Amino acid sequence: MVGGYTQSPGGFASPAMSQGGEKKGRTRATQIIPCTVSQLMSASQAEEAFRVGDVEVAQVTIVGVIRSTDKSMTNIQYKVDDMTGAPMDVKQWLDTEDPSVDSNVLSPGTYVKVSGNLRSFQNHRSVVAFSVRPLEDMNEITSHMLEVVQAHMVLSKPQTTLGVTGGMSSKVVPISKPGGMGGSYAGANDMANNGLSANQNQVLSLIRSCPEPQGISLQDLKQRLSGISLVIIKQAVEFLSNEGHIFSTIDEDHYKSTDNDD
Amino acid sequence: MAAILDVPKTRINCSMLSQHINKPVCFVGRVEKVHPTGKTFTLSDGEGKIATVELNDPLEEEMSGVVEVIGMVSNKGGIMATTYNMLREEKGISRDLELYNEALKVVHDFPQHYPFEVASSG
Numbered sequence: 001m002v003g004g005y006t007q008s009p010g011g012f013a014s015p016a017m018s019q020g021g022e023k024k025g026r027t028r029a030t031q032i033i034p035c036t037v038s039q040l041m042s043a044s045q046a047e048e049a050f051r052v053g054d055v056e057v058a059q060v061t062i063v064g065v066i067r068s069t070d071k072s073m074t075n076i077q078y079k080v081d082d083m084t085g086a087p088m089d090v091k092q093w094l095d096t097e098d099p100s101v102d103s104n105v106l107s108p109g110t111y112v113k114v115s116g117n118l119r120s121f122q123n124h125r126s127v128v129a130f131s132v133r134p135l136e137d138m139n140e141i142t143s144h145m146l147e148v149v150q151a152h153m154v155l156s157k158p159q160t161t162l163g164v165t166g167g168m169s170s171k172v173v174p175i176s177k178p179g180g181m182g183g184s185y186a187g188a189n190d191m192a193n194n195g196l197s198a199n200q201n202q203v204l205s206l207i208r209s210c211p212e213p214q215g216i217s218l219q220d221l222k223q224r225l226s227g228i229s230l231v232i233i234k235q236a237v238e239f240l241s242n243e244g245h246i247f248s249t250i251d252e253d254h255y256k257s258t259d260n261d262d
Numbered sequence: 263m264a265a266i267l268d269v270p271k272t273r274i275n276c277s278m279l280s281q282h283i284n285k286p287v288c289f290v291g292r293v294e295k296v297h298p299t300g301k302t303f304t305l306s307d308g309e310g311k312i313a314t315v316e317l318n319d320p321l322e323e324e325m326s327g328v329v330e331v332i333g334m335v336s337n338k339g340g341i342m343a344t345t346y347n348m349l350r351e352e353k354g355i356s357r358d359l360e361l362y363n364e365a366l367k368v369v370h371d372f373p374q375h376y377p378f379e380v381a382s383s384g
Contacts, residue, residue: 038270038377053374065330065347067267083288083332084378086268109347138328138349138357142365145273145376149368152375
């Protein structure tokens with residue numbers, strides 16, 4: 001082991017492989033997942049981990065309106081209501097030595113986005129927040145609702161091929177594309193084991209098949225995938241890019257696949 | 263009044279009103295007309311349909327723009343509001359009601375991913 005900085009393939013392979021191994025099987029607990037209060041309240045708990053259905057949740061975001069506030073020396077406790085259930089307790093610790101931390105108590109009636117960890121104490125659920133931000137654009141409420149559905153849908157995807165799980169895919173198929181495209185699913189099924197949804201797989205295979213050095217543009221994707229809306233394509237692109245399947249090239253609208261063997 | 267805040271309030275638009283009679287709901291819409299008494303007003307939702315809202319106490323302030331009303335749906339298809347929340351249009355970014363309407367449809371299409379009730383925890 002002379003020269004610790006040489007790129008020994010063994011050293012690089014193992015972390016990559018363990019990451020790949022984890023990705024195939026279950027969702028990582030390192031994700032931050034948009035949720036509703038009702039999901040957090042009804043999440044099952046297994047030792048340290050919480051699950052909402054099939055989705056393991058640890059860090060969450062919720063969007064709701066502040067119903068009440070309670071400030072003490074070390075923390076602020078809010079009750080945040082997002083219409084799906086009783087208001088959720090949200091605790092935000094105050095760093096008394098750090099003046100830059102926002103110690104202004106947000107008033108009831110304010111819509112906020114809370115990012116934090118789900119906690120359960122004596123069967124009482126609460127969120128310990130590292131960020132409580134008042135919403136400036138009310139469309140964020142709309143966006144959060146959609147993100148909740150999308151995140152849970154994507155993360156709950158069973159690992160079996162799409163064709164087999166008639167129950168799940170029958171919901172997805174009518175929305176994403178007309179029935180005529182059913183034939184192309186056969187090819188997508190082989191790649192479905194990577195945990196991507198039908199849309200994401202389609203987007204990914206299109207990006208993969210593009211031979212141009214600057215990659216394929218969002219406009220091209222939209223044209224070729226006429227059954228999928230631009231919003232869904234953009235979501236798929238963002239997800240694929242976060243997962244490392246694709247990267248942007250000349251600008252944010254052009255993408256290339258990371259594993260381009262074509 | 264506090265009781266309604268502790269139960270799930272389904273988000274709905276006008277076409278879903280009839281399915282939620284006598285249930286607590288959350289309705290988001292743009293203020294159309296305010297009755298002179300201040301006790302009722304009409305809201306339009308993202309599809310352009312109108313809903314009537316009745317309040318327990320008359321309005322004390324000018325109501326305009328997009329508001330969020332929480333209340334029970336009456337037999338006539340109106341909403342008996344217990345509380346409302348005016349969504350301020352800060353910095354000129356107004357709430358896109360058509361987009362919210364589309365989101366409502368998605369949310370109702372996937373109740374398993376956006377539950378409006380608290381299941382008993384395992």
